Amino acid sequence: MSDAQQQERKVSDLELGVVGNCSFAALIDRDASVVWCCLPRFDGDPVFHSLLGSPPDMEDGGFFAIDLEDRVHSEQDYCGNTAVLETVLHGKQGSVRITDFAPRFFWRDRLYHPNMLIRRLTPVSGTPRIRIRLRPRYDYGAALPSLTFGSHHIRYVGPHSVLRLTTNAPLDYVREETLFNLSSPVDLLLGPDETLHEGIAHTARNFEERTRDYWRRWVHRLAIPFEWQSAVLRAAITLKLCTYEGTGAIVAALTTSIPEAPGTQRNWDYRYCWVRDAYFVVRALNRMAAMRKMENYFDWLMNIVASAAGSHIQPVYGLGLESELTERIIPNLPGYRGMGPVRVGNQAYQHFQHDSYGNVILGVAQAFLDRRLMSPPTRMDFLRLEDMGRQALACYDKPDAGMWELRSRARIHTTSSLMCWAAADRLARIADYIGEPERARDWRQEAERIKQVILERAWSQKRQAFVESLDGEYLDAGVLLMTEVGFIDPNDPRMVSTLEQIESALGRGAHMMRYEAADDFGEPTTAFTTCSFWRIDALARMGRREEARDYFEALLAQRNRLGMMSEDIDVKTGEAWGNYPQTYSMVGVINCAMRLSRSWEKAI
Known part of the structure; x- marks a missing residue:
């Protein structure tokens, strides 16, 4: 099989494993090829980018492959409840196991999580013949590295950084991509240009054991439900892998430019932190008692609040609080399955999305009420949040781009008004808790004022539903969040009718479309997985648990072999589309399992 044929096969779907250590992450296909990995962090330069193709005028590259001669089939799974991935390649002459992980463990009383990918190759049967093909690229595939060599390492020197492969494999075989017999284990440590302090095999083995x-x-x-434990644990680990330890930020996904649907141009860069998405991630992990993530994210959010100083909050920021995420197209990468464009940056940083204020306050509200935190919030933190609340009061009835980030149309979106209400409501609750009764009264009055506006103007008598914008006419699955944030009783006749109308217009079996109105690119053609989970949650809250369970089981069946989901699903083929793994989708797995599972007391 030629290189070109192998590369075509390797980017054919999103059956990808994820390894990482909350510093960086790598996506690995079912044949043990690393097809995506950005350094030095999630939004950095993809040194392995074959998921989005290679420049047409250059030799194929942007991958780290372990090829087995006469390969017949492969098996792939995680090692129990870990982020250590094992792939077994079976061939006519033998089998080889590839163990992939990124070191993460406590060392000298602190977390050790270097930008290092370790690959351990072990012969399983026979005499497998393998070829190691390590072809990093820089500047989004535009720059080839220059190579220098040592006795046990190869340095891949790029324009702005250097990668070092340290290995006990024959260096000549690696350098020349020579096919050779794997008669004994081989370790490949790819990371910073630093010398190991101990032997190669010892380091790899020690790091693997400690990471496991x-x-x-x-x-x-973690606190987990009785049912669907495997699905929940894999979702939790995946969410953890999408968090950035250095600042507390949480990326929406690890990739850029996987289309929401084939040939639609709906290709976006999700390697940044949306305050909306991150709130849902933190809330899901909190439900599982993963408290440390809430503390880290609280610090990240309060830096945003302090920097804003009462002015506009962006819906999305860089991992290091970067406020400018200028969007540009990378012309030399053809895109996923050749479906460009490949975008870097995201125009959404320039948007006005008024739900951001509510998402900020929702994201930190529990921190004020939870006595387990090592560094609880202060009164000054509350006063700064009040600045966010005042922004919400000023814009709850003003047009914006909405949670779906429409680029050419502004409306007074119901979900934006809803989250502005949530901002005032949660400030009232926090004020009550910290002993500020007058402030609590004032915020409660403001919340009630916003609520009445939403109830009067978002309800459509014609559609018998809450609609996507105040005084609007179109349906939108986002209004199901009304029950999620406690705005309205789920059994209120208006909410029951809203769900029925949304199911009728947007439901596709177990799946849900986002909205019915055409957007900048026409009408969406794939279901948005998060909306499907919102529908399940709403059904469960309304007492329709068996129906919700059936839909939930159907959605779980749409996960890939490793238990992960991307953003969108083709309702006809079941094929995954959109950036991967999508944190929103993995949150849905956790939330619905927690809500629908039988209790431990009733199960045993």
């Missing part, structure tokens, strides 16, 4: 132990201990502390 870290993940097992992390999972051991």
Whole structure:
């Protein structure tokens, strides 16, 4: 099989494993090829980018492959409740196991999580013949590295950074991509241009053992439901892998430019932190008692609040609080399955999305009420949040781009008004808790004022539903969040009717479309997985649990072999589309399982 044929096969779907350590992450296909990895962090330069193709005028590159001669089939799974991935390649002459992980463990009383990918190759049967093909690229595939060599390492020197492969494999075989017999284990450590302090095999083995132990201990502390435990644990680990330890930010996904649907131009860069998406992630992890994430995210959010100083909050920021995420197109990468464009940056940073104020306050509200935190919020933190609340009061009835980030149309979106109400409501609750009764009274009055506007203007007598904008006429699955944030009783006749109308117009079996009105690119053609989970949650709240369970089981069946989901699903083929893994989707798995599962007391 030629290189070109192999590359075509390797980007054919989103059956990708994820390894990482909350510093960086790598996506690995079912044949053990690393097809996506950005350094030095999630939104950095993809040194492995074959998921989005290679420049047409250059030799194929942007991948880290372990090829087995006469490969017949492969198996792939995670090692128990860890982020350590194992792929077994079976061939006519033998089999090889590839163990992939990024080191993460406590060392010298602190977390150790270097930008290092470790690949351990072990012969399983026979005499497997393998070829190691390590072809990093820089500047989004535009720059080839220059190579220098040592006795046990190869340095891949790029314009702005250097990668070092340290290995006990024959260096000549790696350098020349020579096919050779794998008669004994081989370790490949790819990371910073630094010398190892101990032997190669010892380091790889030690790091693997300690990384496995870290993940097992992390999972051991989680509170999980009785049912669907495997699905929930994999979702939780995946969400953890999408968090950036350095600042507390949470990316919406690890990729850019996987189309929401084939040939639609709906290709976006999701490697940034949306305050909306991150709130839902933190809330899901909180439900599982993963408290440390809430503390880290609280710090990240309060930096945004302090920097804003009472002015406009962007819906999205960089991992290091970067406020400018200028969007540009990378012309030399053809895109996923050749479906460009490949975009870097996201225009949404320039948008006015008024739900951001509510999402900020919702994201930190529990921190004020939870006595377990090591560094609880202060009164000054509350006063700064009040600045966000005042912004919400000023814009709850003003047009914006909405939560779906429409680029050429502004309306007074119901979900934006709803989250402005949530901002005032949660400020009232926080004020009550911290002993500020007058402030609590004032915020409660403001919340009630906003609520009455929404109830009067978002309800459509014609559609018998709450609609997507005040005084509007179109349906939108986002209004199902009314029950999620406690705005209205789920059994209120208006909410029951709203769900019925949304199901009728937007439901596609177990799946849900986002909205019925055409957007900048026409009408959406794939279901948005998060909306499907919102429908399940709403059904459960209304007492329709068996129906909700059936839909939930159907959605779980849409996960890939490793238990992960992207953003969108083709309702006809079941094929995954959109950026991957999508945190919104993994949140849905956790939330619905927690709501629908039988209790431990009733199960045992």
